[in-house]
Amino acid sequence: MRTGTERGARPALAALVTAIGALLIGLLTAIPGASAATLFGDDFEGGDTAGWSRSGGSWSVVTDGSRALRQSGTSADARAIVGAGWTDQAVQARVKPISFNGTGRNVAVLARAQSTSAYYYLGLSNAGSVVLGVRNGGGLTTLASAGASVATGTWYTLRLEVFGTTLRGFVDGVQVVTATDPTFSSGRAGLAGHYAAASFDDVLVTDVGGPTGSPTPTPTVSVPPGTCATSGSPIGFASVNAWGRSGTTGGAGGPTVEVDTASELIAAIGQSGPLNICVRGMITVPAGMYNVASDKTIVGVGAGAGISGGGLNIGLPIDDAVTTPPANAVNNVIIRNLSFRNASDDSVNVQMFSHHIWIDHNDLASGYDGLIDIKRGSSYVTVSWNHLHNHTKNMLLGHDDGNGAQDIGRLKVTYHHNWFNATPQRNPRVRFGEPVHVFNNYYYYNTDVGVACQANAGCVVEGNYFDRAEEPVTNSYAGPAGRCVARNNVFVNESGQPDCSGTVQEPGSYYSYVLDDPNSVKSLVTAGAGVGKI
Known part of the structure; x- marks a missing residue:
């Protein structure tokens, strides 16, 4: 069956397209934003590949249960594309991997294809993962991935949604990866066997809901007062007027939604525009990191809300060649009152x-x-x-001693009133940032190091309470030395003493703050830190 590119389709075939579209709608009712105006469909029962443009490999229609499109070679990077210049689209197909030639190979569906060498892809990899990525004339660039069991001879349903700059990947109806990327704004649909043989069937291309291609938001709900604290303002560096922003307001001015499933949460945090997201209950998400768009407040309802199994990523895809802040950098995000457990990577990554x-x-x-x-x-x-x-490797600020091109003059962060409770190291471990302001935190039983300031970072560590902290503050922990100033701290129960030298910019030149008496910090922080306290 073929629609969207073929004139004079027989009524029976047109009816079948409509039926498949309706079935898809039914299957996707659990996925926010799934809308199903059918743009194209092909089940290959006609026995040919008319309308498809192919590059590499050996493509033919075979009988694999029903008729299917087979890419039988494994010695080439094979692609087939079809359709028109669709903007916001969902490309879905049943895919059965047959064999792979080498490691890191994949079979995939394609969206917004400009040609057979420029497209977005969602693939099943023989490395044991689902990969979401982009190709633009050269090799494949992974934007996001998640662990998965990929077996040859097994049918999977892959669905790749693209709307605006958002990409979402589903396997068998479950969203497993998401990313943002501005490379392509429209294009065709397609299939690929990256040095891999596979069968493809029931290709269906639909639009993605909403007048501008954005997913349909979760309906606005009335959240009882006091249970979802969407208001509030930070102190410290998040309050500073810089980089075109005056402070951090999150979703202020936008609607408020409540989410209690993984699909609702992932869809909401990736929407464009200001949005207040109230998380109810502990939500288990598939393994992976899920992108948070700008202007979001994500806050738990009560003391039992949180995220398990995956984490939140605040930021564009990694690109070491970018050394100045891009105009589309993610900004203005608030995360409050949530428990994070068993993340497959970072719990929160910025x-x-x-x-x-x-x-x-x-x-x-x-x-x-x-x-x-x-x-x-x-x-x-x-x-x-x-x-x-x-947890052992608690918090990094700056990831590598050699990343000065991106980090010098940046990484301005305030840490205050946190409870570092039996976290051996990285509390935080700092590179390059200045000033990094660490004040009024409670450190308990840190068996390696508290604040490690290295790679010429400048840290001001003041008014903290160190309790059984082996090496509370140092600028000579490992790697290149940093600079630190330690003042007005309390050290008890066999805590060590600061190992600090050098001068550091004063945080007070950026913002106003008032120190609590460091002797009261233990009681203040243990009573006030964590969830259910706002």
Whole structure:
């Protein structure tokens, strides 16, 4: 069956297209924003590949249960594209991997294809993952990936949605990856076997809902007063007027929505425009990092809300060649009152010049990598009143000793009133940032190091309470030395002493703040840090 490119389709075939479109709508009712005006469909029952443009490989229609399009060679990068210059589109197909030639190969569906060498793709890789990426004339560039069991001889349904700069990938009806990328704004649909053989069937291209291609937002709900604190303002660097922003307001001015499923949450955080997102209950998401768009407040309802299994990514895809803040850097995001557990990577990651971010009153534990990592030129961030525990590699600020081109003059971050509870190291571990302001935090049983200031970073560490902290503050922990000023701190129960030298910019030249008496910090922070306290 073929529509969208073929004139004079017989009524029976047209009816079948409509039926498949209707079935798709039914299958996707759980996916926010799924809309189903059919743009193209092909089930290959006609026995030919008319309308398809092919490059590489060996393509033919075979019988594989029903008739299907087979790409049988594994020695080439094979692609087939079809259709018109669609803007916001969802490309879906049943895909059965047959064999792979080498490692890191994939079979994929394509969207916004400009040609057989320029497109977005969602693929099943023999590396044991689902990959979402872009190709623009050269090799494949991964934008996001998630672990998956990929077996040859098994049918999977892949669906790649593209709307605006947002990309979402689904496997068998479950969203597993998401990313943002501005490379292509429209194009055709397609299929690919990247040095891999596969069968493809039931190709269906539909539009993506909304007048501008954005997903249909979760309906606005009335949230009881006091249960979803969407108001509030940070102190510290997130409050500073810089980089074209005056402070951090998150979703202020936008609607308020409530989410309680993974698909609702992932769709909401990726929408464009200001939005207040109230998270109800502990939501388990598929493994991976999920992109947060600018102008979002994400806040838990009560003390039992959070995210398990994956994490939040605030920032554009990594690009080491970019050394100045891009105009489209993610900014103005607030994350509050959420518990994070068992993240497959970072619990919260801030990267690629993201700015004006406030991470406040969360409970973070038992992740795979960092609990809160801030890197690659990001700046004007406040991390406050969080309870961090049951985790070793706690927080990075700046990821690599050699990343000065992106980081020098940036990574301006305030950490205040956090409870570093038996977190051995990276509390935080700092590179290049100046000034990094660490004040009124409670450190308990940190068996390696508290604040490690290196790679010429400049840290002001003041008014903190160190309790059984082996090496509370140092600028000679590992790698190139930094600079630090430690003042007015309390050290008890066999805590070490600061190892600091050098001069550092004063945070007070950027913003106003008032120090709590460091002797009261333990009681203040243990009573006030974490969830259910705002």
